[in-house]
Every structure is written in structure tokens, then in C-alpha cells.
Amino acid sequence: MILGVLKEPGNETRVSLHPEAVKALVGSGNQVLIEKSAGLEAFLADELYEEAGAKVAERDALLSTAQMVFQIQPLAHEDRAKLSPGSLLVGVYQPLVAQDLVKEIAGQGITLLSMDAIPRITRAQSMDVLSSMSTVSGYKAVLVAASHLPRFFPMLMTAAGTIAPAKVLIIGAGVAGLQAIATAKRLGAVVEAFDTRPSVKEQVESLGGKFVEVPGAVEDKSAGGYAVEQSEEYKQKQREMLEKSIIKSDVIITTALIPGRKAPVLVTKEMLVKMKPGAVIVDLASINGGNCEGTIDNQTVVVEGVTIIGNSALPATMPEDATKMYSKNVHNLLKLLLKEDQLNLNFNDEIIKGTCITHEGSIVYPPLTK
Template sequence: MILGILKEPSPETRVSLHPEAVKVLTASGNKVLIEKGAGESSFLSDTTYLEAGAEVKERIAVLKEAEMIFQITPMDASEHALLSKGKYLFGVYQPLVAKDLMKTLAGTGVSLFSMDSIPRISRAQSMDVLSSMSTVSGYKAVLLAAANLPRFFPMLMTAAGTIAPAKVLVIGAGVAGLQAIATAKRLGAVVEAFDTRPSVKEQVESLGGKFVEVPGAVEDTGAGGYAVEQSAEYKQKQSEMLEKSIIKSDVVITTALIPGRKAPILITKAMLEKMKSGAVVVDLAAANGGNCEGTQNNETVSIDGITVIGNSALPSTMPQDASKMYSKNVQNLLKLLLKEDQLNLNFEDAIIKGTCITHDGAIVYEPLLK
């Protein structure tokens, strides 16, 4: 197969395939083309890719010659016409949100594999882009909070007196939340965490956090590890319990998302008004509307003396390791799709079926069809 790696549009700094993956793919008989300068923002030179066995070409040549095309960010609409029927496209497309784009891509005849749709089953863990990138986001969210907080994270015993540790609340104990808990604990903060899934309590406590539990949550084991919509009664109890933790916290990190829906508002402006002056909120759900009322995506704003950082693209701030992790996820998916340099498109396989969004001129992704 001929694989093509495209350069990402700014501000994305990652690259789809790392030279380590390129070396493996070319050694197994594939041909890899890469757009000139595609790895520069990840500190990977064209020379490094050439040494790994890739051919460096202009973008138009990669789009025309490659059978499989890799770009994390959805391609520009003007380039869809260059995608001839039978090509395979890989990226992060949010199919349940970008429904019109899915129809457009289906019309081109390309087969789209959206890496954010990898089923959350044990066999697919090595391909799970969302988990990999959430690890980066959770880690970086704490560093951002620490950099913007006008006080120390750890307890300090100094000649000038004792400095109490910062209090951190993490809302949502998925992969990003758990990484945030671990990182905040390493920096010496006192950490609390909330999640609608009681099953994560043990994980939170194993990392040194205190679990804030609101009785009565509904948990769906078939939701792939995501939270599900809760009743109005539960939401009221949740809001009251969370408010107590929010107003005493120096830092709040929110990660709560429900697939295909607007992010739930968990921090209201009324809660912000009660928080300590100088406190910091890092909202990782900003791209989906945010968990904090007043969050602006890709912006840092001050609301009643509280710094609210809206950023859902933190992996791009750590492109070296984020690219390597993303690339490994893609490489593992390709192990399933490519057998001895030949495409193995087996729709009986749950991973292939769950990741393929469009194929042969139609939308085939079941959650979108429903």
C-alpha cells in the first residue's frame, strides 16, 4: 500500500506517523510518502523521515498518489475533490458532531477511519487515540493550572512560616482526570475528584485523591467508559455537592464529556462568584461548549477574579510525545488493516466496523445511522 502523511494546519503541531512507525511500515513492504515539512512542528525533520524510508513530496503529489492518507485534523473542504473513490482517510473527525462533513466524505467515495471512534474494548486499547491524548491533556492541564495559580501547589515549611498546600478538584475521572489527579498529587496538592461513575472511586483513591460521591448516579457499562445522561433529580444533588467542593478549591479541572452532545455545565457563574479570588479553572471540555459557564474555547478569560482556561487541544502543546503516542495508535490499527502489504477490510471485526465511518459511497457508522 502507498501511505501518505500530510502536514497539519496551524495551530496543530502533531504529525500522524512518527519515523519509528514509518521504518516498520516500509520494512513490511509499504511505500510511505510525506508532505514536505510535515514533521517540523513535532521537531522531526524531513531528513529523519528520509532515513526511515519515506519519500518527501509536495502536498498535491501525496494526495494524488497515496492510497491511504493520514492527517489528524479534518482536511480542508477544497481538498475533498482531490480524494478519488477508493482512497482511505485517517484522522480525528468527530463523526457524531460533524454530520454534514460525513455526508460530504461519503459522497466522494472515500473510506474514512476516524481515530476517535475506536471502540473502547480491551483488544483496542493499543489503538485508543482518545486515551493517549487524554493522558497528555490531563498532565498538561495541571501544569497550566500551577503556572497560573498565584500560590504554591505543595505544602512548604519555610523560615517565613508554613505554606498550606493547594486544593485541587478534578471533575471527571476518565483517563484525563486520572492523569490530572496523579500529576496534582506529584506536585503536592490536596486532591479531590468527582465522577458520576461510582466504579472509578477505587482508581481515584489509589492515586491519592479523595472521591466526592453523589448517591444515585446511573452508570452504563456499555457506554465505553464515558459518563451518561443523568436524571434531573441527580443533577440537582450533584450541583449542590459539587458547589461545596468548588468554592473551597484553588484549582478545578473539568473533563466531563458525553459523546455526541454538548458538554454539561457543571460550574455556574454563581459558583465562580463564590470561589477564592485568584483560583484557576482549566476546562478540557471547551471545544464542546465547556463544563464551566463562561468558558471560551482556546482562550483564557478572567471571570470575577477567577482565571478560566478553555483548552481542548493540549496535546498540540506537547507534540514530541503526543505525536509518538498518536502514531503508535495508528500503527497498531494498521497492523489489523494490513496483512502482508494487502488491505484486510473485515467488517466482521468490531474494531474495523466501529472505526470506519464512510465506505463505498455511504455512511456505515452505526451510531451515526441511528
């Protein structure tokens, strides 16, 4: 199988495959083409890929030659047109959100695998890109918040007096939220966390956070670990309980997402007015509209004296380790897909069935075929 790794567009600094994965793939009989300078932003020179057994290629030659093409960000229409018939494309495509793009790709006869669609089941944990990248986002969100906050995170006892520790609220205790709790605690903050899933209370407390519990939440185990839509009565209780924690917080990290839907607004402008001047919000749900009123994706704004940082691309700010993690996820998926260097697109396997979005001119992703 000929595998082609492309240089990412725009400000994306990660690359799909690390030289470690390339070495293993070449060793198992595959040919790997890497676009010139594809890994430079992740501190991976072309020479490292060549030492691993890859061949450096120009973009057009790679697109027309590779049987399987890797680019994290969605491939542009003009690039997709250069792919050879029957090619397989691997990246992060948000199929529930970008449905028009999915239809276009299906019409081009391209087989699309979207790494963010991998089922959240035990057997697929080693391939779970969302969890890997959420780990990076949760960690970096706290560091970004600390750099913008005009106060210390830890308690300090000095000759000039005692400085009280920062109060940090984490909204959403998934992978990103839990990593944010752990990081904020390591920096010495007092941490509270809220989630609609009562089952995460133990995890929050094990990391040293206080769990803000709102009774009456609905939890759906079939949702793959995600939060689900709640009743209006619960939402009202949630607003009242959250407001108490929000207005006393120095830092808020929001991570609440519902797959395929606009992010729920949990921090309103009325709450912002009551917050401390100089407080900081890092909204990790900004790509889907944000959990905070006033959030603008990939921008930093000040609303009612509160700094709101909308950033959906934090993994790209840590490209070296983020690339290693993403590449490991992709390589583990390829172990399932490639048998003796031949493509094994077995739709009886729930991982492949859940990850494959388009095939042979049709949309095959179950949530889009109902």
C-alpha cells in the same frame, strides 16, 4: 499500499506517523510518502523520515498518489477533491458532532476512518487515541493551572512562615482526570475528584485523591467507560455536593464529556462568584461547550476573579511525545487493516466496523445509521 502523511494545518504541531512507525511499515512492504516539513513542529526533520524509508513529496503529488492519507485534523474540501478515487482517509473527525462533514465526505466516495471512533474494548486499547491524548491533556492541564495560579501547589515550611498546599478538584475521573490527579499530587496539592461513576472511586483513592461521592448515580457498562445522562434529581444532588468542593478549591480541572452531546455545565456563574479570587479553572471539555459557564474554547478569560482556561488542544503543546503516542495507535490499527500490504477492510471485525465512518459513498458508522 501507498501511505501518505500530510503536514497538519494551523496550530496543530503533531504529525500522524512517527519515523519509528514509518520504518516498520516500509519494512512490511508499504511505500510511505511524507509531505515536506510535516514533522518539523514535532521536532522530526525530513531526514529522519527518509532514513526510515519514506519519500518526501509535495502536498498535491501526495494527495493524488497515496491510497491511504493521514492527517490528524479534518482534511479541507479542496484537498479531499485531489484524492484519487477510492482513497482511504485517516484522522480525528468527531463523526457524532460533525455530521454534515461526514455526509460531504461520503458523497465524495472517500472511505473515512476516524481514530476517535475506535471502540473502547480491551482488544482496541493499543489503538485508543482518545485515551492516549487524554493522558497528555490531563498532565498538561495541571501544569497550565499551576503556571496561572498565584499560589504554590505544595505545602512549604519556611522561615517566613508556613504556606498551605493548594486545593485541587478534578471533575471527571476518566483517563484525563486520573492523569490530572496523579500530576497534582506529585506537585504537592490536596486533591479531590468527582465522577458520576462510583466504580472509579478505587482508582481515584489509589492515586491519593479523595473521592467526592454523590449517591444515586446511574452507570451504564455499555457506554464504553463514558459517563451517561443522569436524572434531574441526581443532578440537583450533584450541584449541591459539588458546590461545596468548588468554592473551597484553588484549581479545578474539568473533563466531563458525554459523546455526541453538549458538555454538561457543572460550574455555574453562581459558583464562580463564591470561589477564591485568583482561582484557576482548566476546562478540557471546552470544544463541546465546556463544563464551566463562561468557558470559551481556546481562550483564557477572567470571570468573577476566576481565570478560566478553555483548551481542547493541549496535546499539540507536547508534540514530541503526543506524536509518538498517536502514531503508535495508528500503527496498531494498520496492523489490523493491512495484510501483506493490501487493505483488509473486514466489517465483521468490531474494531474496523466501529472506526469506519464512510465507505463506497455511504455512511456506515453504526451510531449514524440507526
